[in-house]
Amino acid sequence: MADRIWTAALVVIGDEILSGRTQDRNVAQIATWLNVQGIRLAEVRVVGDRTEAIVEAVNALRARNDYLFTTGGIGPTHDDITVDAIAEALGVPVEYHPQALAILERHYATRGGLTEARKRMARVPQGADLIENRMSGAPGIRIGSIFVMAGVPHITAGMLDALTGTLEGGAPLVSRTIGCWVAESEVADLLSAVERAHDGVAIGSYPFFREGKVGANFVVRATDAALVDACVAALVAALAEAGYAAIDGGI
Protein backbone atom coordinates (compact mmCIF):
# COMPACT_ATOMS: atom_id res chain seq x y z
CA MET A 1 0.00 0.00 0.00
CA ALA A 2 1.44 3.30 -1.08
CA ASP A 3 1.51 6.13 1.43
CA ARG A 4 2.05 8.71 -1.26
CA ILE A 5 -0.43 11.57 -1.13
CA TRP A 6 -1.90 12.58 -4.48
CA THR A 7 -2.78 16.24 -4.84
CA ALA A 8 -4.77 18.36 -7.23
CA ALA A 9 -5.09 22.10 -7.68
CA LEU A 10 -8.01 24.02 -9.12
CA VAL A 11 -8.04 27.25 -11.11
CA VAL A 12 -11.50 28.85 -11.13
CA ILE A 13 -11.67 31.17 -14.14
CA GLY A 14 -14.21 33.97 -14.46
CA ASP A 15 -14.87 37.65 -13.87
CA GLU A 16 -18.32 36.69 -12.59
CA ILE A 17 -16.79 35.01 -9.52
CA LEU A 18 -14.43 37.92 -8.75
CA SER A 19 -17.21 40.48 -9.19
CA GLY A 20 -19.38 38.66 -6.66
CA ARG A 21 -22.13 38.17 -9.24
CA THR A 22 -21.89 34.39 -9.15
CA GLN A 23 -21.41 32.23 -6.06
CA ASP A 24 -18.83 29.57 -6.90
CA ARG A 25 -19.96 25.99 -6.31
CA ASN A 26 -17.17 24.17 -8.13
CA VAL A 27 -14.56 24.33 -5.34
CA ALA A 28 -16.74 22.33 -2.92
CA GLN A 29 -18.03 20.04 -5.67
CA ILE A 30 -14.60 19.18 -7.05
CA ALA A 31 -13.06 18.88 -3.56
CA THR A 32 -15.70 16.36 -2.53
CA TRP A 33 -15.30 14.37 -5.75
CA LEU A 34 -11.50 14.35 -5.43
CA ASN A 35 -11.69 13.00 -1.86
CA VAL A 36 -13.52 9.93 -3.17
CA GLN A 37 -10.83 9.42 -5.82
CA GLY A 38 -8.14 9.46 -3.10
CA ILE A 39 -6.82 12.81 -4.27
CA ARG A 40 -6.54 15.85 -2.05
CA LEU A 41 -7.43 19.35 -3.24
CA ALA A 42 -4.30 21.20 -2.13
CA GLU A 43 -4.92 24.73 -3.39
CA VAL A 44 -7.30 26.87 -5.41
CA ARG A 45 -6.86 30.11 -7.28
CA VAL A 46 -9.63 32.27 -8.68
CA VAL A 47 -8.55 34.41 -11.62
CA GLY A 48 -10.39 36.71 -14.02
CA ASP A 49 -10.83 36.30 -17.77
CA ARG A 50 -7.25 37.39 -18.51
CA THR A 51 -4.79 35.19 -20.42
CA GLU A 52 -1.77 36.28 -18.39
CA ALA A 53 -3.46 35.49 -15.05
CA ILE A 54 -4.63 32.06 -16.25
CA VAL A 55 -1.19 31.15 -17.67
CA GLU A 56 0.54 32.15 -14.44
CA ALA A 57 -1.84 30.16 -12.24
CA VAL A 58 -1.81 27.08 -14.47
CA ASN A 59 1.98 26.94 -14.67
CA ALA A 60 2.52 27.56 -10.94
CA LEU A 61 0.01 24.93 -9.85
CA ARG A 62 0.63 22.16 -12.37
CA ALA A 63 4.32 22.15 -11.44
CA ARG A 64 3.60 21.11 -7.85
CA ASN A 65 0.47 18.99 -8.04
CA ASP A 66 -0.36 15.65 -9.63
CA TYR A 67 -3.46 17.02 -11.29
CA LEU A 68 -4.75 20.42 -12.29
CA PHE A 69 -8.41 21.22 -12.85
CA THR A 70 -9.83 24.39 -14.34
CA THR A 71 -13.46 25.53 -14.42
CA GLY A 72 -14.99 28.21 -16.62
CA GLY A 73 -14.26 30.00 -19.86
CA ILE A 74 -14.88 27.19 -22.38
CA GLY A 75 -18.04 28.52 -24.02
CA PRO A 76 -18.47 30.11 -27.46
CA THR A 77 -18.17 33.82 -26.59
CA HIS A 78 -15.32 36.33 -26.69
CA ASP A 79 -14.71 36.09 -22.93
CA ASP A 80 -14.09 32.33 -23.16
CA ILE A 81 -10.31 32.23 -23.38
CA THR A 82 -9.39 29.23 -21.25
CA VAL A 83 -8.35 26.93 -24.14
CA ASP A 84 -6.02 29.52 -25.63
CA ALA A 85 -4.52 30.35 -22.24
CA ILE A 86 -3.83 26.69 -21.42
CA ALA A 87 -2.28 26.12 -24.85
CA GLU A 88 -0.07 29.14 -24.20
CA ALA A 89 0.89 27.81 -20.76
CA LEU A 90 1.88 24.48 -22.32
CA GLY A 91 3.54 26.05 -25.37
CA VAL A 92 1.39 24.13 -27.87
CA PRO A 93 -0.88 25.39 -30.66
CA VAL A 94 -4.68 25.28 -30.58
CA GLU A 95 -6.44 23.06 -33.11
CA TYR A 96 -9.92 21.76 -33.87
CA HIS A 97 -10.56 18.33 -32.35
CA PRO A 98 -12.29 16.21 -35.04
CA GLN A 99 -14.40 14.26 -32.55
CA ALA A 100 -15.47 17.46 -30.78
CA LEU A 101 -16.52 18.92 -34.15
CA ALA A 102 -18.57 15.78 -34.84
CA ILE A 103 -20.23 15.99 -31.40
CA LEU A 104 -21.11 19.67 -31.88
CA GLU A 105 -22.35 19.09 -35.43
CA ARG A 106 -24.71 16.41 -34.13
CA HIS A 107 -25.77 18.52 -31.15
CA TYR A 108 -26.55 21.63 -33.22
CA ALA A 109 -28.06 19.78 -36.24
CA THR A 110 -31.56 20.52 -34.91
CA ARG A 111 -30.55 23.79 -33.21
CA GLY A 112 -29.59 26.08 -36.07
CA GLY A 113 -26.40 24.37 -37.24
CA LEU A 114 -22.73 24.66 -36.38
CA THR A 115 -21.82 28.35 -36.64
CA GLU A 116 -18.27 29.73 -36.41
CA ALA A 117 -18.90 30.79 -32.79
CA ARG A 118 -20.10 27.29 -31.88
CA LYS A 119 -17.10 25.74 -33.63
CA ARG A 120 -14.95 27.58 -31.06
CA MET A 121 -16.06 24.96 -28.53
CA ALA A 122 -14.26 22.26 -30.57
CA ARG A 123 -10.89 24.02 -30.18
CA VAL A 124 -8.38 22.24 -27.92
CA PRO A 125 -4.68 22.50 -27.09
CA GLN A 126 -2.83 20.15 -29.48
CA GLY A 127 -2.66 16.62 -28.11
CA ALA A 128 -5.78 16.90 -25.94
CA ASP A 129 -8.47 14.27 -25.35
CA LEU A 130 -12.13 15.00 -24.70
CA ILE A 131 -14.13 14.63 -21.48
CA GLU A 132 -17.69 13.56 -22.12
CA ASN A 133 -20.43 16.10 -21.47
CA ARG A 134 -23.87 14.49 -21.30
CA MET A 135 -25.57 17.73 -20.26
CA SER A 136 -24.84 20.04 -23.17
CA GLY A 137 -22.92 19.67 -26.41
CA ALA A 138 -19.46 21.02 -25.69
CA PRO A 139 -17.04 18.48 -24.20
CA GLY A 140 -14.43 19.07 -21.51
CA ILE A 141 -10.77 18.67 -22.31
CA ARG A 142 -7.99 16.56 -20.84
CA ILE A 143 -4.39 17.26 -21.75
CA GLY A 144 -1.85 15.33 -19.72
CA SER A 145 -2.61 15.99 -16.08
CA ILE A 146 -4.80 19.03 -16.84
CA PHE A 147 -8.59 18.77 -16.83
CA VAL A 148 -10.53 21.64 -18.39
CA MET A 149 -14.12 21.73 -17.16
CA ALA A 150 -17.21 23.89 -17.57
CA GLY A 151 -18.08 26.79 -15.27
CA VAL A 152 -21.75 25.85 -14.91
CA PRO A 153 -21.77 23.49 -11.88
CA HIS A 154 -24.23 20.88 -13.18
CA ILE A 155 -22.25 20.53 -16.41
CA THR A 156 -19.05 20.14 -14.41
CA ALA A 157 -20.84 17.50 -12.31
CA GLY A 158 -21.51 15.48 -15.46
CA MET A 159 -17.88 15.78 -16.55
CA LEU A 160 -16.65 14.64 -13.11
CA ASP A 161 -19.02 11.71 -13.40
CA ALA A 162 -17.41 10.76 -16.71
CA LEU A 163 -13.96 10.89 -15.05
CA THR A 164 -14.89 8.88 -11.93
CA GLY A 165 -12.49 6.01 -11.34
CA THR A 166 -10.13 6.98 -14.17
CA LEU A 167 -7.57 8.99 -12.16
CA GLU A 168 -4.87 7.31 -10.12
CA GLY A 169 -5.08 8.29 -6.46
CA GLY A 170 -4.09 7.12 -3.01
CA ALA A 171 -6.16 6.11 -0.03
CA PRO A 172 -9.28 8.28 0.22
CA LEU A 173 -9.37 10.74 3.08
CA VAL A 174 -11.65 9.45 5.81
CA SER A 175 -13.36 11.89 8.16
CA ARG A 176 -15.66 11.66 11.16
CA THR A 177 -17.41 14.53 12.88
CA ILE A 178 -18.13 14.93 16.58
CA GLY A 179 -20.38 17.75 17.76
CA CYS A 180 -20.40 19.30 21.20
CA TRP A 181 -22.32 22.13 22.91
CA VAL A 182 -19.18 23.87 24.07
CA ALA A 183 -17.30 27.06 23.21
CA GLU A 184 -14.29 25.83 21.22
CA SER A 185 -12.09 28.08 23.35
CA GLU A 186 -13.02 25.92 26.40
CA VAL A 187 -11.48 22.81 24.86
CA ALA A 188 -8.71 24.24 22.68
CA ASP A 189 -5.90 22.64 24.73
CA LEU A 190 -7.68 19.30 24.83
CA LEU A 191 -8.12 19.26 21.02
CA SER A 192 -4.50 20.13 20.49
CA ALA A 193 -3.31 17.38 22.89
CA VAL A 194 -5.51 14.71 21.25
CA GLU A 195 -4.29 15.68 17.78
CA ARG A 196 -0.63 15.58 18.89
CA ALA A 197 -1.17 12.10 20.34
CA HIS A 198 -2.42 10.77 16.96
CA ASP A 199 0.19 11.14 14.26
CA GLY A 200 -1.28 11.48 10.76
CA VAL A 201 -4.60 12.84 11.99
CA ALA A 202 -5.83 16.42 11.60
CA ILE A 203 -8.61 17.76 13.83
CA GLY A 204 -10.52 20.75 12.53
CA SER A 205 -12.65 22.82 14.90
CA TYR A 206 -15.71 24.60 13.47
CA PRO A 207 -17.61 26.74 15.97
CA PHE A 208 -21.20 27.87 15.53
CA PHE A 209 -23.94 29.76 17.35
CA ARG A 210 -27.36 28.10 17.20
CA GLU A 211 -30.54 27.88 19.27
CA GLY A 212 -29.07 30.63 21.44
CA LYS A 213 -26.05 28.51 22.40
CA VAL A 214 -22.46 28.16 21.23
CA GLY A 215 -21.22 24.82 19.98
CA ALA A 216 -18.58 23.35 17.73
CA ASN A 217 -18.08 20.47 15.35
CA PHE A 218 -14.75 18.70 15.45
CA VAL A 219 -13.78 16.98 12.21
CA VAL A 220 -11.18 14.23 12.49
CA ARG A 221 -9.43 13.47 9.17
CA ALA A 222 -6.84 10.87 8.12
CA THR A 223 -6.34 8.36 5.32
CA ASP A 224 -6.47 5.46 7.82
CA ALA A 225 -10.01 4.72 9.06
CA ALA A 226 -8.80 2.82 12.15
CA LEU A 227 -6.67 5.81 13.12
CA VAL A 228 -9.67 8.13 12.71
CA ASP A 229 -11.77 5.85 14.93
CA ALA A 230 -9.07 5.70 17.62
CA CYS A 231 -8.69 9.48 17.58
CA VAL A 232 -12.45 10.02 17.77
CA ALA A 233 -12.65 7.64 20.75
CA ALA A 234 -9.84 9.52 22.50
CA LEU A 235 -11.52 12.85 21.76
CA VAL A 236 -14.90 11.68 23.07
CA ALA A 237 -13.22 10.38 26.26
CA ALA A 238 -11.31 13.62 26.79
CA LEU A 239 -14.47 15.69 26.28
CA ALA A 240 -16.38 13.46 28.74
CA GLU A 241 -13.62 13.86 31.32
CA ALA A 242 -13.95 17.64 30.91
CA GLY A 243 -17.70 17.34 31.46
CA TYR A 244 -18.95 17.61 27.87
CA ALA A 245 -21.07 15.09 25.98
CA ALA A 246 -19.99 14.46 22.40
CA ILE A 247 -22.62 13.97 19.71
CA ASP A 248 -21.59 11.45 17.08
CA GLY A 249 -22.00 12.73 13.53
CA GLY A 250 -21.88 16.36 14.61
CA ILE A 251 -24.54 18.92 15.38
Next chain:
Amino acid sequence: MADRIWTAALVVIGDEILSGRTQDRNVAQIATWLNVQGIRLAEVRVVGDRTEAIVEAVNALRARNDYLFTTGGIGPTHDDITVDAIAEALGVPVEYHPQALAILERHYATRGGLTEARKRMARVPQGADLIENRMSGAPGIRIGSIFVMAGVPHITAGMLDALTGTLEGGAPLVSRTIGCWVAESEVADLLSAVERAHDGVAIGSYPFFREGKVGANFVVRATDAALVDACVAALVAALAEAGYAAIDGGI
Protein backbone atom coordinates in the same frame (compact mmCIF):
# COMPACT_ATOMS: atom_id res chain seq x y z
CA MET B 1 -10.94 62.41 -11.21
CA ALA B 2 -8.41 59.61 -10.93
CA ASP B 3 -8.58 56.77 -13.42
CA ARG B 4 -6.40 54.55 -11.28
CA ILE B 5 -7.88 51.14 -10.59
CA TRP B 6 -7.62 49.98 -6.98
CA THR B 7 -7.29 46.25 -6.50
CA ALA B 8 -7.56 43.81 -3.63
CA ALA B 9 -6.69 40.15 -3.30
CA LEU B 10 -8.20 37.62 -0.93
CA VAL B 11 -6.60 34.61 0.74
CA VAL B 12 -9.22 32.17 2.02
CA ILE B 13 -7.60 30.04 4.72
CA GLY B 14 -8.98 26.71 5.87
CA ASP B 15 -8.83 22.95 5.36
CA GLU B 16 -12.61 22.89 5.60
CA ILE B 17 -12.92 24.75 2.28
CA LEU B 18 -10.38 22.53 0.49
CA SER B 19 -12.00 19.36 1.84
CA GLY B 20 -15.37 20.41 0.45
CA ARG B 21 -16.92 20.30 3.93
CA THR B 22 -17.73 24.01 3.96
CA GLN B 23 -19.08 26.03 1.06
CA ASP B 24 -17.16 29.33 0.96
CA ARG B 25 -19.32 32.44 1.05
CA ASN B 26 -16.63 35.02 1.72
CA VAL B 27 -15.39 35.40 -1.87
CA ALA B 28 -18.77 36.62 -3.13
CA GLN B 29 -19.43 38.65 0.04
CA ILE B 30 -16.08 40.44 0.01
CA ALA B 31 -16.17 40.95 -3.78
CA THR B 32 -19.56 42.63 -3.56
CA TRP B 33 -18.47 44.83 -0.65
CA LEU B 34 -15.24 45.83 -2.43
CA ASN B 35 -17.17 46.88 -5.57
CA VAL B 36 -19.07 49.41 -3.49
CA GLN B 37 -15.78 50.76 -2.08
CA GLY B 38 -14.47 51.30 -5.63
CA ILE B 39 -11.97 48.46 -5.26
CA ARG B 40 -11.80 45.48 -7.58
CA LEU B 41 -11.21 41.95 -6.31
CA ALA B 42 -8.40 40.91 -8.65
CA GLU B 43 -7.51 37.43 -7.45
CA VAL B 44 -8.28 34.86 -4.78
CA ARG B 45 -6.30 31.96 -3.39
CA VAL B 46 -7.64 29.23 -1.15
CA VAL B 47 -4.98 27.59 1.00
CA GLY B 48 -5.06 25.04 3.81
CA ASP B 49 -4.09 25.52 7.45
CA ARG B 50 -0.35 25.43 6.66
CA THR B 51 1.99 28.31 7.56
CA GLU B 52 4.14 27.94 4.45
CA ALA B 53 1.13 28.07 2.11
CA ILE B 54 -0.31 31.14 3.85
CA VAL B 55 3.02 33.00 3.85
CA GLU B 56 3.56 32.31 0.14
CA ALA B 57 0.07 33.47 -0.82
CA VAL B 58 0.17 36.58 1.39
CA ASN B 59 3.55 37.72 0.07
CA ALA B 60 2.73 37.06 -3.58
CA LEU B 61 -0.60 38.87 -3.47
CA ARG B 62 0.21 41.84 -1.24
CA ALA B 63 3.09 42.75 -3.55
CA ARG B 64 0.78 43.38 -6.49
CA ASN B 65 -2.46 44.61 -4.98
CA ASP B 66 -3.44 47.71 -3.03
CA TYR B 67 -5.16 45.67 -0.34
CA LEU B 68 -5.03 42.12 0.89
CA PHE B 69 -7.82 40.41 2.79
CA THR B 70 -7.67 37.06 4.54
CA THR B 71 -10.54 35.03 5.98
CA GLY B 72 -10.32 32.16 8.45
CA GLY B 73 -7.95 30.80 11.06
CA ILE B 74 -8.23 33.49 13.75
CA GLY B 75 -10.03 31.46 16.43
CA PRO B 76 -8.63 30.01 19.67
CA THR B 77 -7.75 26.46 18.54
CA HIS B 78 -4.53 24.78 17.36
CA ASP B 79 -5.54 24.96 13.69
CA ASP B 80 -5.88 28.78 13.89
CA ILE B 81 -2.48 29.88 12.60
CA THR B 82 -3.29 32.91 10.46
CA VAL B 83 -1.86 35.55 12.82
CA ASP B 84 1.47 33.73 13.15
CA ALA B 85 1.67 33.14 9.40
CA ILE B 86 1.01 36.80 8.58
CA ALA B 87 3.57 37.95 11.14
CA GLU B 88 6.05 35.58 9.51
CA ALA B 89 5.21 36.92 6.05
CA LEU B 90 5.81 40.47 7.28
CA GLY B 91 8.88 39.56 9.34
CA VAL B 92 7.47 40.99 12.57
CA PRO B 93 6.88 39.33 15.96
CA VAL B 94 3.48 38.44 17.39
CA GLU B 95 2.34 40.26 20.50
CA TYR B 96 -0.76 40.67 22.64
CA HIS B 97 -2.84 43.71 21.70
CA PRO B 98 -3.88 45.44 24.97
CA GLN B 99 -7.21 46.63 23.59
CA ALA B 100 -8.01 43.16 22.22
CA LEU B 101 -7.24 41.67 25.63
CA ALA B 102 -9.60 44.19 27.24
CA ILE B 103 -12.36 43.37 24.73
CA LEU B 104 -11.97 39.63 25.30
CA GLU B 105 -11.85 40.06 29.09
CA ARG B 106 -15.13 41.96 28.97
CA HIS B 107 -16.67 39.47 26.53
CA TYR B 108 -15.72 36.40 28.56
CA ALA B 109 -16.38 37.94 32.02
CA THR B 110 -19.79 36.24 32.12
CA ARG B 111 -18.72 33.27 29.98
CA GLY B 112 -16.13 31.45 32.13
CA GLY B 113 -13.33 34.00 32.05
CA LEU B 114 -10.33 34.64 29.79
CA THR B 115 -8.47 31.33 29.49
CA GLU B 116 -5.06 30.91 27.83
CA ALA B 117 -6.75 29.53 24.70
CA ARG B 118 -9.07 32.54 24.51
CA LYS B 119 -6.15 34.91 25.01
CA ARG B 120 -4.78 33.56 21.71
CA MET B 121 -7.44 35.67 19.97
CA ALA B 122 -5.76 38.85 21.28
CA ARG B 123 -2.49 38.00 19.51
CA VAL B 124 -1.61 40.27 16.56
CA PRO B 125 1.38 40.93 14.34
CA GLN B 126 3.34 43.81 15.93
CA GLY B 127 2.02 47.19 14.81
CA ALA B 128 -1.51 45.99 14.02
CA ASP B 129 -4.80 47.78 14.67
CA LEU B 130 -8.09 46.08 15.45
CA ILE B 131 -11.21 45.74 13.31
CA GLU B 132 -14.38 45.88 15.35
CA ASN B 133 -16.39 42.67 15.69
CA ARG B 134 -19.91 43.31 16.97
CA MET B 135 -20.97 39.69 16.48
CA SER B 136 -18.58 37.82 18.77
CA GLY B 137 -15.72 38.85 21.00
CA ALA B 138 -12.59 38.41 18.91
CA PRO B 139 -11.71 41.41 16.74
CA GLY B 140 -10.32 41.38 13.22
CA ILE B 141 -6.87 42.78 12.53
CA ARG B 142 -5.54 45.45 10.22
CA ILE B 143 -1.84 45.77 9.61
CA GLY B 144 -0.87 48.18 6.85
CA SER B 145 -2.82 47.14 3.75
CA ILE B 146 -3.65 43.70 5.16
CA PHE B 147 -7.07 42.95 6.66
CA VAL B 148 -7.41 39.76 8.69
CA MET B 149 -11.03 38.67 8.97
CA ALA B 150 -13.03 35.79 10.44
CA GLY B 151 -13.94 32.65 8.50
CA VAL B 152 -17.57 32.58 9.66
CA PRO B 153 -19.40 34.67 7.02
CA HIS B 154 -21.74 36.63 9.31
CA ILE B 155 -18.82 37.66 11.53
CA THR B 156 -16.88 38.75 8.45
CA ALA B 157 -19.97 40.72 7.38
CA GLY B 158 -19.85 42.66 10.65
CA MET B 159 -16.14 43.39 10.20
CA LEU B 160 -16.70 44.61 6.63
CA ASP B 161 -19.44 46.83 7.97
CA ALA B 162 -16.98 48.35 10.44
CA LEU B 163 -14.56 49.04 7.54
CA THR B 164 -17.12 50.56 5.16
CA GLY B 165 -15.99 53.91 3.84
CA THR B 166 -12.53 53.76 5.46
CA LEU B 167 -10.55 52.37 2.48
CA GLU B 168 -9.40 54.59 -0.35
CA GLY B 169 -10.75 53.39 -3.67
CA GLY B 170 -11.54 54.58 -7.16
CA ALA B 171 -14.77 54.85 -9.06
CA PRO B 172 -17.05 51.94 -8.16
CA LEU B 173 -17.60 49.40 -10.89
CA VAL B 174 -21.03 49.90 -12.44
CA SER B 175 -22.82 46.98 -14.04
CA ARG B 176 -26.08 46.44 -15.90
CA THR B 177 -27.55 43.13 -16.95
CA ILE B 178 -29.54 42.36 -20.08
CA GLY B 179 -31.26 39.00 -20.43
CA CYS B 180 -32.22 37.29 -23.67
CA TRP B 181 -33.86 33.99 -24.61
CA VAL B 182 -31.09 33.05 -27.03
CA ALA B 183 -28.26 30.52 -27.14
CA GLU B 184 -25.15 32.59 -26.44
CA SER B 185 -23.45 30.87 -29.37
CA GLU B 186 -26.04 32.53 -31.70
CA VAL B 187 -24.89 36.02 -30.71
CA ALA B 188 -21.21 35.51 -29.86
CA ASP B 189 -19.96 37.64 -32.77
CA LEU B 190 -22.43 40.40 -31.97
CA LEU B 191 -21.32 40.54 -28.31
CA SER B 192 -17.70 40.66 -29.29
CA ALA B 193 -18.32 43.48 -31.80
CA VAL B 194 -20.30 45.59 -29.31
CA GLU B 195 -17.61 45.16 -26.65
CA ARG B 196 -14.84 46.13 -29.10
CA ALA B 197 -16.78 49.27 -30.02
CA HIS B 198 -16.90 50.41 -26.37
CA ASP B 199 -13.44 50.87 -24.95
CA GLY B 200 -13.28 50.36 -21.17
CA VAL B 201 -16.34 48.11 -21.06
CA ALA B 202 -16.34 44.37 -20.41
CA ILE B 203 -19.33 42.25 -21.44
CA GLY B 204 -19.73 38.93 -19.66
CA SER B 205 -22.00 36.26 -21.11
CA TYR B 206 -23.68 33.83 -18.70
CA PRO B 207 -25.78 31.14 -20.37
CA PHE B 208 -28.47 29.13 -18.61
CA PHE B 209 -31.11 26.50 -19.31
CA ARG B 210 -34.51 27.22 -17.74
CA GLU B 211 -38.17 26.46 -18.39
CA GLY B 212 -37.01 24.08 -21.11
CA LYS B 213 -35.28 26.88 -23.06
CA VAL B 214 -31.75 28.21 -23.37
CA GLY B 215 -31.05 31.82 -22.53
CA ALA B 216 -28.22 34.05 -21.42
CA ASN B 217 -27.58 37.09 -19.27
CA PHE B 218 -25.14 39.65 -20.57
CA VAL B 219 -23.45 41.74 -17.89
CA VAL B 220 -21.97 45.07 -19.01
CA ARG B 221 -19.32 46.41 -16.60
CA ALA B 222 -17.31 49.65 -16.52
CA THR B 223 -16.42 52.35 -14.02
CA ASP B 224 -18.26 54.99 -16.11
CA ALA B 225 -22.06 54.71 -15.79
CA ALA B 226 -22.69 56.67 -19.01
CA LEU B 227 -20.43 54.30 -20.90
CA VAL B 228 -22.31 51.31 -19.48
CA ASP B 229 -25.63 52.84 -20.57
CA ALA B 230 -24.32 53.54 -24.09
CA CYS B 231 -23.01 50.00 -24.40
CA VAL B 232 -26.27 48.49 -23.12
CA ALA B 233 -28.21 50.58 -25.65
CA ALA B 234 -25.95 49.40 -28.47
CA LEU B 235 -26.28 45.80 -27.31
CA VAL B 236 -30.08 45.98 -27.12
CA ALA B 237 -30.19 47.50 -30.63
CA ALA B 238 -27.86 44.84 -32.05
CA LEU B 239 -29.91 42.05 -30.46
CA ALA B 240 -33.14 43.57 -31.85
CA GLU B 241 -31.60 43.75 -35.31
CA ALA B 242 -30.76 40.05 -35.03
CA GLY B 243 -34.37 39.35 -34.05
CA TYR B 244 -34.00 38.96 -30.28
CA ALA B 245 -35.79 40.93 -27.57
CA ALA B 246 -33.59 42.02 -24.66
CA ILE B 247 -34.97 41.95 -21.13
CA ASP B 248 -33.70 44.79 -18.98
CA GLY B 249 -32.31 43.65 -15.64
CA GLY B 250 -31.71 40.13 -16.86
CA ILE B 251 -33.68 36.91 -16.68
